[in-house]
Amino acid sequence: MVPKASAEGPATALGPLDDGPLRWDGYGAARARATESTGERESVVCGTAAIGGTRAVVISFEFRYLGGSLGSRTGDRLEAAYTRARELRLPVVSLIATGGSRMQEGMLALTQLQRIAGQSTLNRAAGLPQLAVLRDPTTGGGWATLGAGADVVLALPGAQVGFAGSRVRPADADPSAYTAEGQLATGHIDAVVPPERLRGTLARWLRLLTTPDEEPAPVPAAQGAGDPPDSGWSAVQRTRAPERPRADAYLDTYFDWREDISGDRCGGVDDGVRCGFGHRAGRTVAYAAQCGTATRPAGFRTAARLVRLADRLGIPVLTLVDTPGAANDAAAERSGAGAAIADLFAAMAAARTPLTSLLIGEGGSGGALALAAPGRLWATPDSYFSVIAPELATAILKRPPSEVPHTADQLHLRPQDLMSLGLIRGIVPAN
Known part of the structure; x- marks a missing residue:
């Protein structure tokens, strides 16, 4: 059994019929x-x-x-x-x-x-x-x-x-x-x-x-298309295909079993973000994975909570990046989208435990980058990463919609483009 009081706080002695410090009758x-x-x-x-x-x-x-x-x-x-x-x-x-x-x-x-x-x-x-x-x-x-x-x-x-x-x-x-x-x-x-x-x-x-580990999480194998896309626009179209494997498929294949955490502890849950800890070949790996939807503030906060907990316990982290971007509706702004993204960037930057990130689909601007490990990002052949969606870039540049494919090429968003720019460590092959 646990001993009684420690020296840090003296025990309060109360007899069986003592009415206590307030002399509360009865x-x-x-x-x-x-x-x-x-x-x-x-x-x-x-x-x-x-x-x-x-x-x-x-x-x-x-x-x-x-x-x-x-x-x-x-x-x-x-x-x-x-x-x-x-x-x-x-x-x-x-x-x-x-x-x-x-x-x-x-x-x-x-x-x-x-x-x-x-x-x-x-x-x-x-x-x-x-x-x-x-x-x-x-x-x-x-x-x-x-x-x-x-x-x-x-x-x-x-x-x-x-x-x-x-x-x-x-x-x-x-x-x-x-x-x-x-x-x-x-x-x-x-x-x-x-x-x-x-x-x-x-x-x-x-x-x-209770299973700390100093080694980085292994990079998952790609589960979709095996060949890199031949153009920027084809890369975008491929990632948006309904049949492309999403985060759950990667997590189910990667782990023997896993347990999710839920919620940002501030009143929000984002069903488009999976976070938790999983067992893989005798090791524990923490994970934060985007599921292909626009990430809401609660999703960023939950991911930051996961990263900080894993860091404190000395458990490596795997992140899966797949989002068209951060949710930008009025509700997201009222819920503190900017602050939530900033907090996740800070958690990732401060982490001492090893981080491993895999781009498995859309990499839409800062909402995707917040979940990418600095200097330890890989990509699957059916993915892209861009400073902005090609449609939005086309609109900002006041180009007609027919110029979207050309704009996508100019953004150099394909996996092989990211590799040549030194933004990813490699393109992972499929099983």
């Missing part, structure tokens, strides 16, 4: 009843366990103990758990069911959130992954620290999830927004997992996130 008796009914002396139980062969520090909430609320002694146990994880170099798995901070301890209970955040930050800096499982309910400070602050967030179906609990939210609030499914739809959790699949899913995630 608090000690309530704790005594909770202990009698649950067999526990606090709302969390912490220890080490093997999940699918991977050791982890496990934090499990007992909701029947005062609603799984967070008090000062809860903070003692959580701090000790995080400290033990750093000592043993283990990931932390939190099985959360809580109503929030314990009001009978007032602000002393609330400040445990700062304590938890501080410990989480130390583990993050140590390169140790954190996973959370949201049970019913996960609300208040438990959601805003252990839950939402984890690297990968899973939830049980139908779980109540939200900062506001059911008794304190507005009466006219949409109840679906406070569910696991609602949080998934708005990009705040990664997956909803049925109970019977939870152990296996956790085992896969722990295996993926």
Whole structure:
């Protein structure tokens, strides 16, 4: 089991009938009843366990103990758990069911959130992954620290999830927004997992996130046309063909199995971007892949989140570039398209873990370049990369539409053109 308090934060001694620092009438008796009914002396139980062969520090909430609320002694146990994880170099798995901070301890209970955040930050800096499982309910400070602050967030179906609990939210609030499914739809959790699949899913995630590797990800083989295009316009037409292989085909072939992350943690999900971690021949490779659609701000932010997590855990990254460009509608602008693209450029530039990029289709301007590893980009024969789409370039130059093919040639966007310009390392052959 995890020891009690570490030297970094002294334990708070409370006797079984002690009404606590606020002398809240009946608090000690309530704790005594909770202990009698649950067999526990606090709302969390912490220890080490093997999940699918991977050791982890496990934090499990007992909701029947005062609603799984967070008090000062809860903070003692959580701090000790995080400290033990750093000592043993283990990931932390939190099985959360809580109503929030314990009001009978007032602000002393609330400040445990700062304590938890501080410990989480130390583990993050140590390169140790954190996973959370949201049970019913996960609300208040438990959601805003252990839950939402984890690297990968899973939830049980139908779980109540939200900062506001059911008794304190507005009466006219949409109840679906406070569910696991609602949080998934708005990009705040990664997956909803049925109970019977939870152990296996956790085992896969722990295996993926605890396998650092200093070697770059291998470049995937091309899956489409084998010969480079004979003109710029034919290159563009080839990439836009409905039958051309897309990201899912590449990922399914490349990995033995994989787990996706979902959402930008800012309220958005882009179904045109796949991000996650995959198992390949005993190795873990992180991936961020565009699926051929215009990339939305949520997609750029999710990719940046993936790159930063992989970099912190020392896991190589593979990116697949395939987009006509960044989404440019009004909704995209309101969602911060420019800032999202800038953030992904920054994440790619700052990454210390090896990055490998393959252009598998359209490379449309900065929306595509943001996902391309500087100096480590390859291309398939059925791809192109251009500063601007040839149709838009033709319009800007005030040329008639009939000049689009000629403009495409002038842009030197074919794979062989990119090679001659020194913009890619090579054209990968098909299997």
